[in-house]
Amino acid sequence: MTPVTAPMRRGRPRSEDADGRILKAAHELLVERGYDRFAIDEVAARAAVAKTTIYRRWPTKDHLLVALVAKIQDEVAVADTGDIRCDLSVYLTAIATGLDRMRRVGRDATGKEDRSAGVVAELVAAAARHPDVGDAVRNLFARRNTLPLALLDRARERGALAPDTSSEVLFDQLAGALYYRLLITGAPIGSDYVEELVGHVLAGSGVTRRPERN
Amino acid sequence: MTPVTAPMRRGRPRSEDADGRILKAAHELLVERGYDRFAIDEVAARAAVAKTTIYRRWPTKDHLLVALVAKIQDEVAVADTGDIRCDLSVYLTAIATGLDRMRRVGRDATGKEDRSAGVVAELVAAAARHPDVGDAVRNLFARRNTLPLALLDRARERGALAPDTSSEVLFDQLAGALYYRLLITGAPIGSDYVEELVGHVLAGSGVTRRPERN
Amino acid sequence: MTPVTAPMRRGRPRSEDADGRILKAAHELLVERGYDRFAIDEVAARAAVAKTTIYRRWPTKDHLLVALVAKIQDEVAVADTGDIRCDLSVYLTAIATGLDRMRRVGRDATGKEDRSAGVVAELVAAAARHPDVGDAVRNLFARRNTLPLALLDRARERGALAPDTSSEVLFDQLAGALYYRLLITGAPIGSDYVEELVGHVLAGSGVTRRPERN
Amino acid sequence: MTPVTAPMRRGRPRSEDADGRILKAAHELLVERGYDRFAIDEVAARAAVAKTTIYRRWPTKDHLLVALVAKIQDEVAVADTGDIRCDLSVYLTAIATGLDRMRRVGRDATGKEDRSAGVVAELVAAAARHPDVGDAVRNLFARRNTLPLALLDRARERGALAPDTSSEVLFDQLAGALYYRLLITGAPIGSDYVEELVGHVLAGSGVTRRPERN
DNA sequence: CGATAAGCGAGACGGTACGTCTAGTCTTCCG
DNA sequence: CGGAAGACTAGACGTACCGTCTCGCTTATCG
Numbered sequence: 050m051t052p053v054t055a056p057m058r059r060g061r062p063r064s065e066d067a068d069g070r071i072l073k074a075a076h077e078l079l080v081e082r083g084y085d086r087f088a089i090d091e092v093a094a095r096a097a098v099a100k101t102t103i104y105r106r107w108p109t110k111d112h113l114l115v116a117l118v119a120k121i122q123d124e125v126a127v128a129d130t131g132d133i134r135c136d137l138s139v140y141l142t143a144i145a146t147g148l149d150r151m152r153r154v155g156r157d158a159t160g161k162e163d164r165s166a167g168v169v170a171e172l173v174a175a176a177a178r179h180p181d182v183g184d185a186v187r188n189l190f191a192r193r194n195t196l197p198l199a200l201l202d203r204a205r206e207r208g209a210l211a212p213d214t215s216s217e218v219l220f221d222q223l224a225g226a227l228y229y230r231l232l233i234t235g236a237p238i239g240s241d242y243v244e245e246l247v248g249h250v251l252a253g254s255g256v257t258r259r260p261e262r263n
Numbered sequence: 264m265t266p267v268t269a270p271m272r273r274g275r276p277r278s279e280d281a282d283g284r285i286l287k288a289a290h291e292l293l294v295e296r297g298y299d300r301f302a303i304d305e306v307a308a309r310a311a312v313a314k315t316t317i318y319r320r321w322p323t324k325d326h327l328l329v330a331l332v333a334k335i336q337d338e339v340a341v342a343d344t345g346d347i348r349c350d351l352s353v354y355l356t357a358i359a360t361g362l363d364r365m366r367r368v369g370r371d372a373t374g375k376e377d378r379s380a381g382v383v384a385e386l387v388a389a390a391a392r393h394p395d396v397g398d399a400v401r402n403l404f405a406r407r408n409t410l411p412l413a414l415l416d417r418a419r420e421r422g423a424l425a426p427d428t429s430s431e432v433l434f435d436q437l438a439g440a441l442y443y444r445l446l447i448t449g450a451p452i453g454s455d456y457v458e459e460l461v462g463h464v465l466a467g468s469g470v471t472r473r474p475e476r477n
Numbered sequence: 478m479t480p481v482t483a484p485m486r487r488g489r490p491r492s493e494d495a496d497g498r499i500l501k502a503a504h505e506l507l508v509e510r511g512y513d514r515f516a517i518d519e520v521a522a523r524a525a526v527a528k529t530t531i532y533r534r535w536p537t538k539d540h541l542l543v544a545l546v547a548k549i550q551d552e553v554a555v556a557d558t559g560d561i562r563c564d565l566s567v568y569l570t571a572i573a574t575g576l577d578r579m580r581r582v583g584r585d586a587t588g589k590e591d592r593s594a595g596v597v598a599e600l601v602a603a604a605a606r607h608p609d610v611g612d613a614v615r616n617l618f619a620r621r622n623t624l625p626l627a628l629l630d631r632a633r634e635r636g637a638l639a640p641d642t643s644s645e646v647l648f649d650q651l652a653g654a655l656y657y658r659l660l661i662t663g664a665p666i667g668s669d670y671v672e673e674l675v676g677h678v679l680a681g682s683g684v685t686r687r688p689e690r691n
Numbered sequence: 692m693t694p695v696t697a698p699m700r701r702g703r704p705r706s707e708d709a710d711g712r713i714l715k716a717a718h719e720l721l722v723e724r725g726y727d728r729f730a731i732d733e734v735a736a737r738a739a740v741a742k743t744t745i746y747r748r749w750p751t752k753d754h755l756l757v758a759l760v761a762k763i764q765d766e767v768a769v770a771d772t773g774d775i776r777c778d779l780s781v782y783l784t785a786i787a788t789g790l791d792r793m794r795r796v797g798r799d800a801t802g803k804e805d806r807s808a809g810v811v812a813e814l815v816a817a818a819a820r821h822p823d824v825g826d827a828v829r830n831l832f833a834r835r836n837t838l839p840l841a842l843l844d845r846a847r848e849r850g851a852l853a854p855d856t857s858s859e860v861l862f863d864q865l866a867g868a869l870y871y872r873l874l875i876t877g878a879p880i881g882s883d884y885v886e887e888l889v890g891h892v893l894a895g896s897g898v899t900r901r902p903e904r905n
Numbered sequence: 906c907g908a909t910a911a912g913c914g915a916g917a918c919g920g921t922a923c924g925t926c927t928a929g930t931c932t933t934c935c936g
Numbered sequence: 937c938g939g940a941a942g943a944c945t946a947g948a949c950g951t952a953c954c955g956t957c958t959c960g961c962t963t964a965t966c967g
Contacts (some may be wrong), residue, residue, distance in 0.1 A: 060911025099914040170391035177384035225439030275941030598819035603814035620935030653867030703938040
């Protein structure tokens with residue numbers, strides 16, 4: 050039986066104000082400097098908060114990073130117009146734009162076109178370091194991906210996709226290509242690329258290559 | 264035109280022996296402990312080398328890592344049997360095996376099935392931190408990928424691939440999916456998966472879905 | 478006017494225990510090894526203290542040295558018996574003994590009769606390197622010298638010293654001779670020498686050469 | 692029986708040119724920076740000489756320092772006019788001026804009136820570190836002091852000094868006071884001070900306080 | 906209302922690695 | 937053999953940062 054009233058916390062409640070200030074300060078600092086050269090001490094100073102107040106909430110710098118990314122990550126809406134090619138393109142373009150923005154984080158805004166993967170790379174490394182951060186990161190992505198996966202499932206149900214294809218594998222190819230370019234090759238991820246990618250992937254799944262059939 | 268006289272090195276030449284000992288020690292340590300908990304001081308001690316001798320060669324721990332990975336990375340042979348599906352599967356399986364090995368590097372060998380991306384994640388982060396490391400990493404992968412890309416090109420030339428496909432995009436889908444699973448979702452990358460992946464990708468490129476084994 | 482409310486210390490107070498352990502360890506090490514071959518790392522290890530804890534207190538090895546000497550330096554009592562010659566002799570002999578002890582610090586106790594100036598020389602060099610260390614050292618000596626200077630002043634007041642002599646110049650001759658032998662010529666500084674020295678100096682100041690013992 | 696011909700050195704003779712360039716470079720650097728912040732590497736670079744060439748001549752940085760000081764130290768002439776007070780004053784004033792110059796070595800010339808002892812302090816510390824450097828330094832001073840000591844001896848012979856005084860002790864008081872001020876108290880060492888000092892010291896040795904007798 | 910519990914600001918602390926600096930030696934090739 | 941060049945060993949230095957702890961104080965709820 051679950052308690053009717055909340056468990057009733059004792060002692061002074063946590064300051065929500067502090068939460069906000071910390072995340073704000075951390076975000077600013079991350080953008081200015083990147084994840085290395087980003088010191089918890091400095092976050093604390095900027096947020097006018099004691100270091101303990103930070104560590105009470107996130108046990109590790111890496112944990113703070115996930116929280117930060119989770120907060121920053123904008124919700125990507127998915128429309129289901131029935132045109133799977135189009136819907137996917139829209140969704141992936143949104144993702145791609147977000148990634149591209151992230152890779153500039155912490156760099157000189159002076160242009161210089163550096164192809165680094167920035168924060169995402171650090172996130173990935175953080176996930177590799179602590180199992181629980183890894184879980185959090187995977188959750189983050191899983192939640193984000195439920196929508197496009199559902200999109201693919203529905204498309205298959207209505208016959209727009211070959212029945213023997215796996216939504217997951219399909220999506221791996223799409224998202225994977227984007228992250229691969231972001232993290233490894235450093236190649237640009239523009240909307241042209243997304244279009245071409247979606248075309249390629251769907252072509253193998255029973256969707257005619259060129260939409261204008263007949 | 265090559266110079267008639269050699270450039271004439273002056274001063275004591277760098278000890279190739281030291282190079283070897285350093286990389287060996289670093290490799291051992293990396294495997295034992297993982298990239299964090301891996302200290303340059305200790306590498307020096309194990310290699311029986313002064314720390315300066317390491318820093319003279321690689322200005323940063325991150326730089327050493329790239330050199331290390333470059334050396335470790337085993338050459339993956341590509342056979343061109345004419346059966347593009349088969350050749351790709353073989354190649355990618357080799358890669359996938361290598362990645363899987365890497366993700367266990369520096370972990371308890373106790374099985375524990377942790378889904379972390381290990382060294383690759385650190386490599387990616389290192390690439391994100393220093394532009395020159397980024398360049399080195401990209402070169403590493405570029406060199407590695409020339410072979411499979413050539414494979415795809417040849418397949419297209421002999422008509423086994425639709426003429427309007429791009430080898431690069433195709434390859435992004437394949438490699439991307441692997442790295443995506445490694446770094447982000449943590450999903451397993453077995454040979455089944457590779458088979459399915461290759462099947463999917465080629466299906467959209469003019470290769471018949473199931474090789475009709477007559 | 479003293480403040481009504483105490484200044485109210487904030488944050489964790491410095492551990493006096495650490496202070497003690499650091500100075501103790503440093504002292505031991507200094508005696509065992511001398512100032513070179515004396516590493517902060519090792520002081521930290523012996524004191525079971527983090528290196529930062531040392532550097533928080535003394536920004537430099539040289540600063541630590543002064544603190545150490547200040548602590549070691551034993552108070553030299555001055556009796557004012559009215560016999561200036563005798564009082565000075567006693568005082569200077571105490572100083573000379575201390576100096577002689579210091580010059581053996583960090584040397585093989587094997588006798589070896591080396592004539593080095595040991596720690597005092599290092600102290601002087603440290604003072605020469607950093608202005609603030611210089612100030613500290615000068616304060617150290619100034620405080621130490623107030624007593625004998627007062628002795629001389631009182632002697633002059635009661636007519637035991639010629640009225641046109643300067644206590645400071647007188648004292649320079651006395652202390653100076655000792656430090657000169659310690660630091661430069663390396664000549665021995667026994668009690669005979671001190672006696673002779675005091676005799677010489679006072680002879681020029683209105684004190685009869687040989688105290689006519691009735 | 693000594694050989695008629697020199698022992699016949701084999702191989703290439705040492706470049707006297709190098710000697711000069713090294714000492715010159717070292718001197719400059721010492722003046723610019725002081726003894727710490729003075730690196731052998733840099734001396735070599737400035738002198739356009741290999742480090743080995745330096746070490747072949749002086750086994751240690753400290754040894755080089757002594758050589759340097761020995762070379763810099765200007766000869767102080769002593770006239771024996773028969774007026775011991777005057778002769779001593781002249782001699783000591785010359786010494787004092789030299790010391791004063793040295794204490795500014797390696798400092799901002801911007802005034803700032805810092806009272807550090809500079810090079811002499813380092814010399815003293817160097818002497819304390821290596822026995823042979825110590826010997827060299829003591830020789831340096833001994834040679835320098837023979838002249839004024841002889842001066843005192845002659846004065847005593849001709850009855851200008853009390854017969855029971857020791858020249859050495861007398862000189863300790865004089866030189867000692869200067870070095871004491873230089874190295875320890877940092878008090879100024881002007882010609883006024885030297886006059887007063889000489890007056891004091893001689894007063895105790897049978898020389899009338901004020902020269903204008905009657 | 907006082908007791909109890911927790912949060913908070915401040916800042917010291919343990920720990921640990923980093924990358925730098927310098928001294929002095931060694932190795933190579935050239936005169 | 938001397939010299940130029942520069943790599944090498946050795947080892948300390950001082951810095952940076954993380955995550956913990958210890959103060960004194962504040963803000964809650966509980967009895």
